[in-house]
Amino acid sequence: MGETFLRCPLRTPRGRFLVSLPPGGEVLVATPELVGLASGQEFCIPMQEMVAVRLGAASNGKEVVGPSINENCFTVFFVQREKQECWRLGSLEFTAPPASQLAVRWVNSLQIWIHHHGRTRPRSLLVFINPVGGQKRAVEIYQRQVAPLFRLGGIYAQVVETCHANEARDCILHQDLSDFDGLVSVGGDGTFSEVMHALIDRTQRKERGLEATDIDAEVIPPRLRIGIIPAGSTDCVCFATVGINDPVTSALHIVIGDSQPLDVCSIWHAGKLLRYSVSLVGYGFYGDVVRASEKHRWMGPVRYTYAGAKAVLSNRSYAGTVEFQLARTQESSPRDQKRCRSGCLVCSESSKHLSAGGNEGTLAESENHTDGDWQQVQGRFLAVNLTSMSSACPKSPEGLSPCAHLADGTADLILVHECSTFSFLRHLSRHTNRSDQFDLPFVSVYRVRAVRFTPSKVEDHEEGEPAPQERRGLCGGICQGEPPVSCWTCDGETVSHANLSIRVHGSLIHLFARGIEQAASIR
Ligand SMILES: CCCCCCCCCCCCC/C=C/[C@@H](O)[C@H](COP(=O)(O)O)NC(=O)CCCCC
């Protein structure tokens, strides 16, 4: 049957309703049949958020099972919102009059909608599970919480449980991916990063026959979207794009085919592309924390707290020059107290500019050259942080830069100048509450398109090797024998070169997500 207008009385556990699905309708609407009597409230289910429909009654709100399916009823599975961005699988049973064939008609119509209108929904996914990330629960999380939802949504999933680092990368670079509609990373930001790198690299090789060689060159956006099932230590990319690190919520975003563009930074040293990053690119404090925490990986996620506490106490600062190209954005600034939320206007304006250029990136590239001026700040820094998204995570629910945008083609540069341990702790602690972490005299923040960092005195020693240099310690005195340079961390991976150039590529990749839905909050 085609797209007929369906409208008939049906019984549900909430009462009897007149249920309708208008042709081309976006919502299934149910109004109480007997207004004023002890019947349920009107409700509707957006078709976009319908996960599946099955003939028969649901067992425990899950799959319809059993040999004798009741052909007079059907069950609709849909996204149900719980508190704070958390989604659960809801289900509702509808019963039609006996022998009416209405249940079968409803099932057919709803399935037609899901298959034909829901074209953005993935049918086939390549899933990578990192069994050793986070608290080592990724396999169990996938099997118990995610796989049943993929099955219900009619998604074929080819699963690779990795045995070593870079297995996902090699697979993505060499496997034929033409049958897949997306990739899924089950793990932390490191696993996501491995998948994203391989996908971007593969796209450049396939489309252009080579990898990126010039910081100003266009980077071609991949065709496939990436889904993230959080099972890592920080889960920042998931948290900042979905609003929660919950496997079921992320799985539902994947099943209904949500799509969220995301800015990506490319990181260069001496004219060579080193990495891509979507969350924190940090020098000084975060570079030191991530490098030190690698030695304590056996601790699991607590390694960051341990290494973080040590780094705060050591109060190390590093000399250098930060040059940055300001973004000429009238609509937004890092301190405008506006949050990037689903359907963000700042991001969609920026995407319009991108698409107006025809080829992805073309206009953005030319804008980059004419965009704001280059500025420079020289000094000693406790931290030089760049983030193209808020970098919110469970430890810091508002993130490193709460007003940063997911897909506006800019990143926020946060400079924490040399200060006392107490002052730095004040700054850090504001990441965990709603106080403004930038409202401190030793912190400055800029919205930028590109950054260059040059450490001072790097010519006096071989990079990465310890060399004596003066620095102020916790006691305020001068300490000898400490490395004069720190290292960078890019989404939790250490980069040992200190002098880097970084550029933001607007909306380079797409995730199975829709940004944070909750209304923008004001501090
Ligand atoms: C006095 C209380 C201090 C609390 C400070 C909280 C500040 C937290 C800001 C965290 C920003 C996190 C940015 C995310 C980075 C991740 O990509 C990266 C890798 O994640 P994963 O692979 O899942 O492990 N994680 C980190 O770099 C951890 C930084 C933690 C620093 C304390």
Ligand SMILES: Nc1ncnc2c1ncn2[C@@H]1O[C@H](COP(=O)(O)OP(=O)(O)O)[C@@H](O)[C@H]1O
């Ligand atoms: N089977 C494996 N054994 C060891 N390392 C792996 C394996 N699979 C993936 N990795 C690597 O583990 C690193 C950390 O993974 P991640 O999922 O980010 O965990 P965490 O959030 O705990 O840091 C990633 O860089 C990834 O490449």
Ligand SMILES: [Ca+2]
């Ligand atoms: Ca951005």
